[in-house]
Amino acid sequence: MNNSKCSIFQKPNKPTRIIQxxxxxxxxxxxxxxMIIPLLSHHVKYLGASPTVAGIVGxxxxxxxxxxxxxxxxxxxVVGRRHSLLTxxxxxxxxxxxxxxxxxxxxxxxxxxxxxxFKHSLSICRALLSDLVSETDRPLVMGHFNxxxxxxxxxxxxxxxxxxEHEGGFYTSSFVCAGIFLLNAGLVWMLPWSEVPSLRVDTxxxxxxxxxxxxxxxxSQHNCSDGNNHxxxxxxxxxxxxxxxxxxxxxxSPSSSSQAAHGNRKxxxxxxxxxxxxxxxxxxxxxxxxxxxxxxxxxxxLVRLLMAVAIMLYYSNFSLAMEERFxxxxxxxxxxxxxxxxxxxxxxxxxxxxxQLYGQDMSALLLHSTVLxxxxxxxxATAPSVWQVLLTSTFFAISTTIGRTCITxxxxxxxGAQASGTLIGAGQSVTAxxxxxxxxxxxxxxxxxxxxxxxxxxxxxxxxVGLLMVRIPKWDSKGRTxxxxxxx
Numbered sequence: 001m002n003n004s005k006c007s008i009f010q011k012p013n014k015p016t017r018i019i020q021x022x023x024x025x026x027x028x029x030x031x032x033x034x035m036i037i038p039l040l041s042h043h044v045k046y047l048g049a050s051p052t053v054a055g056i057v058g059x060x061x062x063x064x065x066x067x068x069x070x071x072x073x074x075x076x077x078v079v080g081r082r083h084s085l086l087t088x089x090x091x092x093x094x095x096x097x098x099x100x101x102x103x104x105x106x107x108x109x110x111x112x113x114x115x116x117x118f119k120h121s122l123s124i125c126r127a128l129l130s131d132l133v134s135e136t137d138r139p140l141v142m143g144h145f146n147x148x149x150x151x152x153x154x155x156x157x158x159x160x161x162x163x164x165e166h167e168g169g170f171y172t173s174s175f176v177c178a179g180i181f182l183l184n185a186g187l188v189w190m191l192p193w194s195e196v197p198s199l200r201v202d203t204x205x206x207x208x209x210x211x212x213x214x215x216x217x218x219x220s221q222h223n224c225s226d227g228n229n230h231x232x233x234x235x236x237x238x239x240x241x242x243x244x245x246x247x248x249x250x251x252x253s254p255s256s257s258s259q260a261a262h263g264n265r266k267x268x269x270x271x272x273x274x275x276x277x278x279x280x281x282x283x284x285x286x287x288x289x290x291x292x293x294x295x296x297x298x299x300x301x302l303v304r305l306l307m308a309v310a311i312m313l314y315y316s317n318f319s320l321a322m323e324e325r326f327x328x329x330x331x332x333x334x335x336x337x338x339x340x341x342x343x344x345x346x347x348x349x350x351x352x353x354x355x356q357l358y359g360q361d362m363s364a365l366l367l368h369s370t371v372l373x374x375x376x377x378x379x380x381a382t383a384p385s386v387w388q389v390l391l392t393s394t395f396f397a398i399s400t401t402i403g404r405t406c407i408t409x410x411x412x413x414x415x416g417a418q419a420s421g422t423l424i425g426a427g428q429s430v431t432a433x434x435x436x437x438x439x440x441x442x443x444x445x446x447x448x449x450x451x452x453x454x455x456x457x458x459x460x461x462x463x464x465v466g467l468l469m470v471r472i473p474k475w476d477s478k479g480r481t482x483x484x485x486x487x488x
Contacts, residue, residue, distance in 0.1 A: 015132055015192075017192050018132065018191055018192050018193070019129065019132060019133070019141060021187060021191050021192070022125050022128060022129060022145065022191075023144060023145055023148040024148070024187065025121070025125055025184050025187060025188060026122060026125055026145050026146075026148050026149040026152070027148045027149060027151060027152040028152060028180050028183065028184050028187075029121050029122055029125075029149065029152065029180075029181075029184060030122070030149045030150070030152040030153040030156065031152035031153070031155060031156040031159075031180065032096070032152075032156065032176070032177040032180035032181060032184075033119075033153070033156065033177070034152065034153045034154075034155075034156030034157050034160065035156045035157065035159055035160030035163075035173050035176065035177050036096065036099070036160065036173060036174060036177050037157075038157055038160060038161070039160060039164060039169075039170050039173060040058070041054065041058070042170075043102075043108070043170045044057055044058070044105070044108065046170075047102070047103075047104060047105050047108060048105070049105055053105065057105065057108065057109055057112070059436075060109060060112050060113070060116060061112050061115065061116040062116075062432055062435050062436060063116070063436075064112075064113065064116025064117050065116055065119070065120075065428070065429075065432045066429055066432035066433060066436070067429070068116065068117045068118070068120070069120060069123065069425040069426070069428035069429040069432060070289055070292075070422065070425040070426045070428075070429045071285065071289070071425070072084065072088065072117075072118065072120045072123075072124075072421075072425060073120065073123055073124070073127065073421040073422050073423070073424055073425020073426065073428070074284075074285040074288045074289050074419075074421060074422040074425060075281065075285055075421070076124045076127055076421035076425075077127075077284075077285075077288055077419055077420070077421040077422055078281045078284040078285055078288075079281060081124055081127060081128040081131065081421075082188065082191075082193065084124055084421075085121060085124045085125065085128070085188050086185055086188055086189060087118065088118045088119065088120050088121045088124060089121050089181050089182075089184050089185040089188060090181075090182075090185050091114045091115075091117070091118035092114065092115055092118055092119050092121065092181045093178045093179075093181035093182045093185065094114050094178075095111050095112065095113070095114035095115035095116075095118075095119070096111070096115065096174050096175075096177040096178040096181060097174070097175065097178035098110060098111035098114070099111040099112075099115075099174040099177075099178075100171045100172075100174030100175040100178065101171075102174075120425065120428070121184070122149060123421070123424045123425055123428050124421060125145065126142065126145065126408065126420075126424050127420040127421040127424050129141050129142060129145060130142075130412055130420040130424075131420065135360075135412075135413065136360060138409055138412070139351050139352060139355040139362070139405055139406075139409050140351065140352025140355065142351065142405050142408065142409065143347075143348040143349060143350070143351025143352055143401075143405050144348060144349060144352075145348075146348040146351075146401065146404070146405065147345050147346065147347075147348025147349050148348075150341065150344055150345035150348060151345045153341070154338065154341050154342060154345060159173075159176075160173050163176065285422075288419050288422040289422060289426075291419065291422075292415060292419065292422050292423060292426050295414075295415060297411065297414055297415055299467060299471040300407065300410055300411055300414060301411075301426070301427070301430045302464075302467060303366070303370070303407065303464045303467055303468060304407050304411075304427055304430050304431065305430050305431075305433060305434055306460045306461070306463055306464040306467070307370060307373065307403060307407070307460070307461065307464050308430070308431045308434035308435075308438075309434045309437055309438050309441065309457070309460055310373070310374070310377060310456075310457035310458075310460040310461045310464070311373070311400055311457070312434060312435065312438035312442075313377075313438055313441065313442055313445070313453040313454060313456055313457035313460070314377050314380065314396070314453070314454050314457050316438060316439065316442035316446075316453045317442060317446055317450065317453050318333070318337065319333045319334075319337075320450065321450040321451065321454075322336070322386075322389070324450045325383075325450055325451075326385070326386045326389070328386065336389070336390065336393060339390075339393065339394075340393040340394075340396065340397045341397070343393075343394060343397035343398060344397035344398070344400065344401050347397055347398040347401035347402065348401055348405075350398065350401075350402070351401070351402055351405045354402060362406050362409050362410050362413065363410065363468075363472045363475055363476070364472075365402065365406050366403060366406040366407060366410060366468065367465070367468045367469070367472060369399050369400075369402045369403040369406060370403060370461060370464050370465050370468060371465055372395065372399040373396065373399045373400055373403055373461055374457075374458055374461030374462055374464070374465060376392045376395055376396045376399060377392075377396070377454050377457045377458050377461060378454075378458045379391075379392045380392045380393075380396070380454055381451045381454040381455050381457075381458060382451075407427070408424065408427060411423045411424070411426075411427055412424075414475070441453070441456060442456075
């Protein structure tokens, strides 16, 4: 074996400038969206919709997101992040622009369709960040991205509320939101794509520096000497056993070395474009989605679903429960929610240090954050005073922020970062299922008590903890098996 080390296997320098630009994209995205979200129900009522019709119209976005998240995420793996992100931003701008023209229920529903289908810009940004940084740096960068996005979500309603006070305020807010998405599209177009690392290793959750994929690529000296801006990916079929043949050929002839280099296909950012034949894009998307669907990741997605519903149940009747239990005015409850949101944004900056404290053991960190989240929901449900609610809200914002980052990172580690768009999209689809289930479960639990929804959330969190305690030893044993694989 050639013992000289290739630069692609050394820790790459983070392309700081493009990462910071993506933070700005995330901030502006949720800043624009949060201007509109609080106003949608009022506008539907203003258009003359009955409560039933308003509920059906409101569910349109969630249903479209449920089915489109995985598809658009997989599409971003096929055509590239730049083209898919631009398409999503422009389509979202179109949807919010149509929303500014919605003078009837039919136009309102029409405006929600492109947004429901293509409002996946944040997911693609996360996939792009996963492409740009190493597995070690990923939790830190993801935490900062979530923090920047959360700040935008906090500040957006301030501008939206101000504009709504004027005549035609909803329509003005919609056009401003559309303009923000157009600005975002322009920023993405001008991103310094030249800073994308020349080569990228497939970071799989069960891959270590001694894994099959690593060794197979390390033996291909041709890939190391290429000076162009290439992105190295395995073949479209993302099962790693296809690379095992290259691992066993440590001493290669020039012809076999060339074949190995061809096996580890290299893509230019410019080559991966919307101009590929539609059938090729579709077939590649089907392969990726089928791989995720048939993979042994049901446990990670189930934990995501259980905790997503538990957290939504915590917030589902928060204002009403505060009024019934502690006679708090809506204004004071609003301050409490804003306080929790700001802490959640700041907690994004803690993800990196906490991950380092755990030695990159994301499974243990997810287990502990899930236990903490379930405990805090229980303390909120049984709180005798508003001060205990304030205390639980403080730590709840931190634990949920860390937990969301952990579950995303685990999905990428176990599923392989090559299909990061598909994996993140699948995770968003699972969360969308939670958005459908949570209101129904909350209504049923609220029939019993104002504390019913959070009490049900405690049970779901306990189920997630039990699942993690059963499955984490199996994840660790699989990781040790990979690490002990023969090295040639």
